[in-house]
Structures are given as C-alpha cells and as structure tokens.
Amino acid sequence: MSRKIKIALTLLLSILCAGVIGFMVTMDLDVIDALYMTVITITTVGYREIGNPSPQAKLFIIALILVSVVAVGYAVSVFTEYLISRSSVREIIFKRQLKQIKNMENHVIVCGYGRNGRQAVEKLQDYNRDFIVLEKNQEVIDEASLDSKYFLRGNANEDETLLNAGIERASVLISALPDDADNLFVVLSARQLNSKLMIISRASEETTVRKLKLAGANNVILPDLIGGQHMASLIVSPDLIEFWDNLSYGGNDGVNLEQVSFEQMFDHKRSCNILDLNLRKETGCTIIGYKNPNGDYIVNPDPSIELVPGSKIIVVGNTNQIQHLQKVYRIGD
DSSP: OOHHHHHHHHHHHHHHHHHHHHHHHHSOOOHHHHHHHHHHHHHTOOOOOSSOOOHHHHHHHHHHHHHHHHHHHHHHHHHHHHHHHHHHHHHHHHHHHHHHHHTOOSOEEEEOOSHHHHHHHHHHHHTTOOEEEEEOOHHHHHHOSSOGGGEEESOTTSHHHHHHTTTTTOSEEEEOOSSHHHHHHHHHHHHHHOTTOEEEEEOSSTHHHHHHHHHTOSEEEOHHHHHHHHHHHHHHOHHHHHHHHHHHSOTTTSEEEEEEEHHHHOSSOOOEEHHHHOHHHHHSOEEEEEEOTTSOEEESOOTTOEEOTTOEEEEEEEHHHHHHHHHHTTTTO
C-alpha cells in the first residue's frame, strides 16, 4: 500500500472518530446516533438531524464540514490516482508484451498455467525455448513464481488472444486447460489460424482423445493415465523407470534427450549415413533412435542407415553434451 493511501485512510478514520466523540460531547448522543450525525455531516447528504444542536454543536459541525471537505477531497483524489495509474501500468505492460511477441518466431504458446502448464514451462526453460503463457486468471499470474513478462492475460478460447500471442509465427501450441471442452475449442481455433502448427493437448477422458485429434491435435496426453502407468512400472521395473526419469526429467543437472532433424544438420540435400556423421566424437552424444520421413521409428539404428531430408535422429547426452550439440547444429536459433 502506498504512503499516500495510508495518509488518506488515516485522515478519514481520524475525522470519523473525532466526529463521533464531538457529537457525543456537544449534543449528548449515544455512539450510534453520533456516528449517524458524523456520516451525514461528512458526506453532506442533508438527512434529518437528531435533536436541535446547541451553539457549541453548530460551531463543531461547521469545523467538521470544513475539515472533512478537504480530507475527503484529498482521499478521493488519491484513490482515483491509484486506480488510474494501476490501470495505466497494466495497459503499458500489455502493450510492451505485444511488442515483444511481435518479434518472436517459432516460439511455444502454453494455454493455461495449472499443474501441467507449469511443468511444461519448466521443461521449456530447461531447453531455453521461447514461450508465452496464456492465462485468464489474474490471481494465478500474480501468485506465479514465473516472471509476469512471460504471461499474456486472456482467454485462450478467443481468436484475438491467440493472435496476440503470435500463433501465426509460433511452432508449437500446448493446450493444458483443465476442461476437455476448452482444450477442444482451443485446438480447433489454433488449427484454423495456423495449419502448420504442432499442437499438443491435454485430455482428462480417453473418449476425448479421438475428438481432439480430429480437431487438429498432433498429440494428446492423458496425465492421469500416464501417472497410473508410471506408478505401476515403478513396481515392476523400478530401476528402469528411475533411469528413464533421469532421461526425461534431467533438466540442467541430469541426462537429456534431444531430437535433431536432417535440415538442422545440413544445408545441402545429399544424404549420408549415421557412421559418417560421427556424432559421438563431435559432440559426445549418442544416437539411440531414428525417424524416417514416413514417421517410422527405429530404436538403436544401424550405423549404415542413411540420413535423408525429412528424417530425424534422437540422441542422449549429459547437459554439457546436449548444449554442445545445440551449439554445433544451431538448435533453437
């Protein structure tokens, strides 16, 4: 609370107390009647007085009116200034955000900052990806540990909000809203606004998965289903799952997975095989998977497999190795 507001509140409270005490003394009123007289005097509403004021009471009323006019006027100006300035600050921040977003390309739009939205943002930060979070609840934004510059307040269901977030230039949209119907609407709107966008959506019910994919989602995640399978796997093969967790959630301090496309590795169109790439020697990372242009995956690919345009490799490495890989192949630029 600002110093001016504290002064204004103190003045109003002081005048109210002084008025109640003054009327109790000069007109011999009880507390309720004295408070009534004080309020109608300060607000100058002109309601009926209680009893006939004595000459001393009249002088007190005159003094109370003169003092309260100044104090109330000051308080009103302070509160008005505070409300206007707060609104102006939010408007300035909003315009600054829009200007910042206009310069963003191939960024990630995260719709909703609930549990899943926060987890997605933390992972994006680990990989230094540009992102913007769409959240309609100002209270959530205020209480978030994430800097407010990453938030754009608005309803992700509205096309205007998605356009403000730069959806036409974005590479990925993550719809992590708690309601399946809202996620479905976001996916439909996003697909219409950007046909090349990769869309990942959250779903609560298995029956919604097919609808979301028909609406345009590339991938649909069922957090509750994954959580249950994960807990069961911890019983069946705990060491394997612990190792996989280190791969998937290593962050800055652990082991990470990275995908690299043919186009990121080469400027030309000529193919080469995995052995010729010599990625292990160049970056320290190990190739554990290959995805051909048709979308088929090969685990632990043979070194003789040809890397062709449209294909991707999946690599694993520690933090330093992955960072070196990203630097060599300009991943994320």
